[in-house]
Amino acid sequence: MGKYHELAKKIVANVGGKENINSLTHCITRLRFKLKDEGQAKDDILKNMDGVVTVMKSGGQYQVVIGNHVPAVFEDVVEIAGITNEGAEDSSDQGIFNRLIDIISSVFQPFLGALAASGMIKGINALLVATGVLTTTSGTYQMLNGIGDALFYFMPIAVAVAAAKKFKFNQYVGLAIGAALVYPSLQLDAFSAAGEPIMTLFDGSLFASPVYTTFLGIPLVATNYTSSVVPAIFVVWIASKFQKVVRKALPELLHAFFVPFFVLLLSVPLGFLVIGPVISLLTNLLAGGFDALMNFSPLLFGLVLGTVWQVLVIFGLHWSVIPIAMIQLSTLGYSTLVGTFGASFAQTAAVFAMYFKLKNPKEKALVIPAVISGICGVTEPAIYGLSLPKKKPFIFSMIGGGISGAFMAAMGVRSYNMGGLGVFGFPSYVNTETGDMSGMIYALIAVAIASVIGFTLTFFFWKDDTVEEPIRETATIAKETIETPLQGTIAPLSLAKDEAFSQGALGKGVLIYPEKGEVVAPFDGTVMTLFPTKHAIGLVSEGGLELLIHIGLDTVQLDGKYFEAHVLQGEHVKKGQKLVTFDIEAIQNAGYSVETPIIVTNAEDYLDILENQEKAVATGDELITALI
Known part of the structure; x- marks a missing residue:
C-alpha cells in the first residue's frame, strides 16, 4: 500500500470506478485516463479534492492534474484499479488529431525522464569540453558521451517498446523490431561505405533514393534509422495489425512461437522496403519545412x-x-x-x-x-x-x-x-x-x-480582487439537525458495499439497515430530486442542507419495482411526512441489498457533520447534526 493509497481510491471512485477505465498513463504532472464514459466522472468532486490540482479533458483523455508526485499516485491508482499492460482495448470514438496526440503522449511518457537525463549528461559533457575541463579524446569524455548518447542513438528501440504497449502488442517483439531498425549493417552509412549504389530511384528529382541492395528482388531504399522516432511507431502499429490476423489464423497451441515469427517476418521487411523510406522522406520534408519557416x-x-x-x-x-x-x-x-x-x-x-x-x-x-x-x-x-x-x-x-x-x-x-x-x-x-x-x-x-x-x-x-472572508467566531456556531428518515440499525458509512459511498466521495453521513420499508421527511424542506426509479430521493432543508437518501444498492436496476413514491419532485414537505415506501423482502429476494446510505451531499459547506452513535434508531430520532 503506497503513500497515496487513499487519494488513489477517491480518484478511481470519482472517474467512474475501475470498470469505467479503459487505460491509464501519466506524464510529469498528470494522470491521463482513457474512460469508457467521461460522463460518469465527477469533475467537481475531483477538482476540489485535496491532492488534485484540477481536471482537464483534451486529446481524448481525461486528465487529472496531480503535480510532481504523480508517479507515486499513478502506482497506487494502478494497484487499486487493477490496471495491467494488457488493458482493455480502447473503444472510444476519437478524431484523428486526438488519436495522434494520444499516441504521441503515450509513446514518449514512459521514457521521458531517461530521455531528459541523457540530454543533460550530453549537455554537461559538451560544457566540460567547451570550458577545457575535458578533451574529446579523454576516457572520461568517452564514457559520459556513451551514457548520454546511447538512448538517442538507439531511440527506435525505446520508441518501439513504448509503442508496442500503446498498441496492445507484445513488447518484446516490439523491442526486436526497434533493434532491427538500428542494426548496423542495414543503415545507409554501412551500405554507402561498402560500395556504389546499384541504381537510383526517382533519379534527378526531389525524391531521388540510392539503392544498394534488394530483398527478394525488391529494391531496398537505405536510410539511417538510428535516432529516428516516427518509423518505429508506424512499423509497430502495422505489426500489431499483423499480430491480430496471425493469432486468428493459427491454433492457440502455436501462438507462443509462431505469432512472433510471422509478425517479424512480415512487418520488418515491410518497414525497410516501404514504411521506413516513406516516413523518412516525409519527416525530412517536415524538418526542412520548419527550418525554412524559421529562416523566413x-x-x-x-x-x-x-x-x-x-x-x-x-x-x-x-x-x-x-x-x-x-x-x-x-x-x-x-x-x-x-x-x-x-x-x-x-x-x-x-x-x-x-x-x-x-x-x-x-x-x-x-x-x-x-x-x-x-x-x-x-x-x-x-x-x-x-x-x-x-x-x-x-x-x-x-x-x-x-x-x-x-x-x-x-x-x-x-x-x-x-x-x-x-x-x-x-x-x-x-x-x-x-x-x-x-x-x-x-x-x-x-x-x-x-x-x-x-x-x-x-x-x-495585477491586483488581487479577492474579498477576505471574516473569521467566524466560535460563539456564532449554529447547528442544523436531521432526524432519522427510516427505522433500522445504524452503521458507519465506511461499511457501505458501494465504494462511492464508503469512501465519502458523495459526502458525509451514515448507513442504515432498514427494518421498516417507509421513508419519511427528516426536516421541513423541498424534494429536490426524485429518481424515476423511486429508489433515491434528494431533499434540501429550509436552511440549505442537501440530503440524499439512497434506498438499497444497485436497486436502480429494479426500475421502480417494489417502490412507491408518495410525493412529487419539487414538492414542499413537512418533517415526518411519508416520502417513499418499499418492500424490503421482495427487494432482498430479487438479490439486492437494502442498506441505505443517508448522505449530506454539501458537507463541505459546514464546519462539521456529527453522526448518531446509537445502534438502533426510529423515525423522529436525531440522526445527523450539521455544525454551521
Whole structure:
C-alpha cells in the first residue's frame, strides 16, 4: 500500500470506478485516463479534492492534474484499479488529431525522464569540453558521451517498446523490431561505405533514393534509422495489425512461437522496403519545412511559439511538439524549436510576483512550491493553482514567453539534444560538436527577459480582487439537525458495499439497515430530486442542507419495482411526512441489498457533520447534526 493509497481510491471512485477505465498513463504532472464514459466522472468532486490540482479533458483523455508526485499516485491508482499492460482495448470514438496526440503522449511518457537525463549528461559533457575541463579524446569524455548518447542513438528501440504497449502488442517483439531498425549493417552509412549504389530511384528529382541492395528482388531504399522516432511507431502499429490476423489464423497451441515469427517476418521487411523510406522522406520534408519557416521569419516564429506554449501545456497538446523536435535532431543534428524555453520561467516569475499581492494565506502558501516546481520546468501547479484562475498573471506570462521566444529565434539559437526541463535545460544549447557556448548564453538572456517581463507586469498591473472572508467566531456556531428518515440499525458509512459511498466521495453521513420499508421527511424542506426509479430521493432543508437518501444498492436496476413514491419532485414537505415506501423482502429476494446510505451531499459547506452513535434508531430520532 503506497503513500497515496487513499487519494488513489477517491480518484478511481470519482472517474467512474475501475470498470469505467479503459487505460491509464501519466506524464510529469498528470494522470491521463482513457474512460469508457467521461460522463460518469465527477469533475467537481475531483477538482476540489485535496491532492488534485484540477481536471482537464483534451486529446481524448481525461486528465487529472496531480503535480510532481504523480508517479507515486499513478502506482497506487494502478494497484487499486487493477490496471495491467494488457488493458482493455480502447473503444472510444476519437478524431484523428486526438488519436495522434494520444499516441504521441503515450509513446514518449514512459521514457521521458531517461530521455531528459541523457540530454543533460550530453549537455554537461559538451560544457566540460567547451570550458577545457575535458578533451574529446579523454576516457572520461568517452564514457559520459556513451551514457548520454546511447538512448538517442538507439531511440527506435525505446520508441518501439513504448509503442508496442500503446498498441496492445507484445513488447518484446516490439523491442526486436526497434533493434532491427538500428542494426548496423542495414543503415545507409554501412551500405554507402561498402560500395556504389546499384541504381537510383526517382533519379534527378526531389525524391531521388540510392539503392544498394534488394530483398527478394525488391529494391531496398537505405536510410539511417538510428535516432529516428516516427518509423518505429508506424512499423509497430502495422505489426500489431499483423499480430491480430496471425493469432486468428493459427491454433492457440502455436501462438507462443509462431505469432512472433510471422509478425517479424512480415512487418520488418515491410518497414525497410516501404514504411521506413516513406516516413523518412516525409519527416525530412517536415524538418526542412520548419527550418525554412524559421529562416523566413525567426522573430515571428519564436514569438508565436513562445506565446502559445503555456496554452498548449494547459490542454496537454505540448506533446505534439516533441516528435517535431526529435525529427529535427535526427535529421539536422539540432532543433530550432527553442522559442518555448523561456515560457516556463515567465510563468514562474509571474507567480512569484503574485506572492506579494495575494491576500488569501492559503493561496499564498501555494506560491513557493509552485515556484520551485516551475524553476525545474514543471509549471502545471503554477498555472492551474494560481495564474490561470486569476487570468491576468497568466496573460502576462504569455507575453514574457513570447518576447523571450522571439529573442532566442532571432539570435539563431539551436538546441542540440533533448535535455532537461527548466534550469536543467541550459546545457542543451551548447554545441556538442564544436563546444560553442553562445546558444546557452543567449538562453540565459532569454530567461532573464521572460522572468523580468512576467514578474514586472504582474507586480505592477495585477491586483488581487479577492474579498477576505471574516473569521467566524466560535460563539456564532449554529447547528442544523436531521432526524432519522427510516427505522433500522445504524452503521458507519465506511461499511457501505458501494465504494462511492464508503469512501465519502458523495459526502458525509451514515448507513442504515432498514427494518421498516417507509421513508419519511427528516426536516421541513423541498424534494429536490426524485429518481424515476423511486429508489433515491434528494431533499434540501429550509436552511440549505442537501440530503440524499439512497434506498438499497444497485436497486436502480429494479426500475421502480417494489417502490412507491408518495410525493412529487419539487414538492414542499413537512418533517415526518411519508416520502417513499418499499418492500424490503421482495427487494432482498430479487438479490439486492437494502442498506441505505443517508448522505449530506454539501458537507463541505459546514464546519462539521456529527453522526448518531446509537445502534438502533426510529423515525423522529436525531440522526445527523450539521455544525454551521
